[in-house]
Amino acid sequence: MLHSRGELVLMLDADGATKVTDLEKLETQMHALAEKDKDNLSAAMPNGLSLKLSDIEVAAFGSCARLEKQALATRKWYRNLLMKGFHLIVLLTAGPGIHDTQVVL
Secondary structure, X not given: OOOOOOOOOOOOOOOOOOOHHHHHHHHHHHHHHHHHXXXXXXXXXXXXXXXXHHHOOOOOOOOOHHHHHHHHHHOOHHHHHHHHHHHHXXXXXXXXXXXXXXXXX
């Protein structure tokens, strides 16, 4: 991500939980936010200076936490076992203050 180039940069988990068909909706919303910020910032710019849409930084973050029960039901049993085992290792090594943002134990 640090060395990425391009107007949009996307990072996904490798588990395939994100639907590719949803990316178009995300892109539309991100462009709408950037356009709104561009209008707000352009009004504050000195005369003669203008902003391009690519000058505006927009970030979006998603979580499947609300879909945990559905995800547990559709995953293979061994993936659930590995996930719970990993969370146990994190709990034992890092303590109870560390939580997965996508899965509530």
